[in-house]
Amino acid sequence: GESVGLHLPTLSVQEGDNSIINCAYSNSASDYFIWYKQESGKGPQFIIDIRSNMDKRQGQRVTVLLNKTVKHLSLQIAATQPGDSAVYFCADLSGYALNFGKGTSLLVTP
């Protein structure tokens, strides 16, 4: 079964607002996590990753937070733009492969 899951299937935010997408995982041995963005009809694209020895990592307009105590990670997108509309997946590393959650659809409204 899946070891990662997403709290909400859809998220609607206004352009310019901050977005927060949440993810829970069940494997306490997971030590590497990735967020991917998938636009309609395309393959997923890497956004940001984080290792379990960190609790926060920042990229350009994105921040990933990892709470190992409750096995939860989140993706924060600052100043959300229409181009951010997509499905976002969290994934954890299990052996040689990534295990993906079902995804959250982010819709940015003007």
Next chain:
Amino acid sequence: SQTIHQWPATLVQPVGSPLSLECTVEGTSNPNLYWYRQAAGRGLQLLFYSVGIGQISSEVPQNLSASRPQDRQFILSSKKLLLSDSGFYLCAWSSGGRSAGELFFGEGSRLTVL
């Protein structure tokens, strides 16, 4: 730079027909290769992965098979397709060995079985 190509991009096949999806990676050597399937509105399900030529690990028992005849070539096959095989198939690669784990995906192949 590394690139990944998979084809065909779309195909419509009748139930019981064979399937062959191909994936090639350029610009790297000895990559880990993966096939994922994504059903409509669902997450990505790992089907197969390979850490070397001729080595295939299957994650989900089904009527699909995979082969890696060359270092940078990964093929997904079926002898007889089922309706449930419809979906979006994604090939991906990562650096060889148990590395950072970041996967780089192809653009996908959309399969419709009628």
